[in-house]
Amino acid sequence: MKKYIILFLLFSTSLNAQTIFTEPDSEPNCKIMLNGKxxxxxxxxxxxxxxxxxxxxTEYISNGKYYVKCKIEFxxxxxxxxxxxxVTIPDYPVKVGEILTSKIIETERKAVKxxxxxxxxxxxxxxxxxID
Incomplete structure (x- = not known):
């Protein structure tokens, strides 16, 4: 049942990811990104x-067959x-040593933008x- 709910959420919000945030946290709960799946x-x-x-x-694709692993520092x-x-993804444009900067701009319950x-x-x- 949990799988069907997640799939429904994914399908129904994929066109507009903004719609999931109906009552965002007053301040983003950035600690949510410290660990988990x-x-x-x-x-x-x-x-x-x-x-x-x-x-x-670690970001996995193709049912975990390939991945990109990064060290994150807040x-x-x-x-x-x-x-x-x-990086194990064939022909992936991002190479070892490259740096990506990210900012958590909004959270609501378990959702993070x-x-x-x-x-x-x-x-x-x-x-x-x-999800965990």
Whole structure:
């Protein structure tokens, strides 16, 4: 049942990730990103999930077959940098040593909206759901 609820959430909000935040926290709960497993609103849980543990962020794709591993360091309570330390995804444009800066801009319960930037690439926003 939990799987169907998550899939429904993913499908129903993938077109507009903003709609999940109906009553956002008055101040973002940035500690939510210190550890745990997260799903994306844009992908099926078998296509993408992320685990943060002991300062290491690992993003898995293709049911965990490939991954990108980064060391994360919080600069402020809600901003952190991720340094790529390992990549197994074939032809992935991000290389070991590159740094991505991220800012947690909104939270609500287990949902987290993050804005990211790498080098001269345009900023992107995405929403994650913490599942454990």
């Amino acid at each position: 997260f799903l994306s609103l844009l992908y099926d849980q078998n296509d993408y999930y992320m685990i943060i543990e002991d300062g290491i962020q 600069i402020t309570d809600c901003e952190y940098k991720s340094t790529v330390i390992e 993050v804005k990211c930037k790498m080098g001269n690439i345009e900023e992107t926003e995405f929403t994650l759901i913490k």
